[in-house]
Amino acid sequence: MGFRCGIVGLPNVGKSTIFNALTAAGIESANYPFCTIEPNVGMVPVPDERLDQLATMAKTRNKVNARMEFVDIAGLVSGASQGEGLGNQFLGHIRQVDAIAHVIRCFADDNIVHVGGSIDPLRDREIINTELILADLETVRKRLDKTAAQVKSGQKGAKEQQAFLQALADHLDQGQPARTMEPDDIGQEVLKELFLLSAKPVLYVANVAEEEIGSGNPWVEKLKEVAAAEQASVVMISGAIEEELSHLEEEERRAFLDDLGQSEPGLNRLIRSGYQLLGLITYFTVGEKETRAWTIPQGWKAPQAAGVIHTDFERGFIRAEVISCQDLLACGSETKAREKGLMRLEGKDYVVRDGDCINFRFNV
Secondary structure (H helix, E strand, O other): OOOEEEEEOOOOOOHHHHHHHHHHHOOEEEOOOOOOOOOEEEEEEOOOHHHHHHHHHHOOOOEEOOEEEEEEOOOOOOOHHHOHHHHHHHHHHHHOOOEEEEEEEOOOOOOOOOOOOOOOHHHHHHHHHHHHHHHHHHHHHHHHHHHHHHHHOOOOOHHHHHHHHHHHHHHHHOOOOHHHOOOOHHHHHHHHHHOOHHHOOEEEEEEOOHHHOOOOOHHHHHHHHHHHHOOOEEEEEOHHHHHHHOOOOHHHHHHHHHHHOOOOOHHHHHHHHHHHHOOEEEEEEOOOOOEEEEEEEOOOEHHHHHHHHOHHHHHOEEEEEEEEHHHHHHHOOHHHHHHOOOOEEEOOOOEOOOOEEEEEEEOO
16 A cells, blocks of 8 residues: 655755755665656655653564655646646656655755755745646646536536636636635535546645754744635755764664754655645554554554455454553553553454554454
């Protein structure tokens, strides 16, 4: 099961620096030449202290983090929706991701030329958003033409779809992204079929100078204001710091972070924020042989969660033995958790919670 977060932004905002630091921190990465229109792809482990603590408690021989896929999409420019800068191809890559991490330059550096000639995070945000909206508007108008023909032929449900599509086109034409629409049931079905770029959830990544990682700056505060208006979050990191951290050993990394007054790398916050943006949660399987974090969408029931491990687990699901990771860690072992009555049996309708530790019973 793949969960893809695309990293987008204008050229020279630090996208590739951040992506390279992300994949250097991971185990696997599949990179393609940047000189082509293919994006760079990296599988990144999701930092989780709960997994570390559970693995230590179980004295496990193998610890496996949950993973997210990050896609470094080449820099978009104004006019991308009309094909500028190979924009159509790059917009196509964005269409294939589940969420967008929009990197915005919030630092000044005379040695790194900004494509816009000056540092203006709000302008940069608007350029990218506008290109995504314009591309979507073209998609919606094409669908409207098709639906108009269906209305003429008397196709069932076509009038209702046409009404929603017209409202959506007007919404986009006013510069509003599709994700801020509140569709009815028919609208939700139409949106699923269209795969609109501006319907994807967005996380803004404010890339600041090394000396501003603790304090931030006025550019970041302005970005937070506009992000809050569209119910999006902002993660502040320094690409320069993350790049340097990616080349250090663990002990050196810890000392460097301590000198900066930081408790963890900024990339950890970025990864976790991307995870939350996608509506994902983690459950754990714990044992001496392996302790593993498993990723599922929020709201999944126990049989679906079991199917992530193996389809046989879902097909032959009987029961799930469940305990929260907090309770298990407090008890120190599954045996003690059972003695205290904290290990419970759940059936097919149980909705898995973030942090559950689960043993599945199945029979095929």
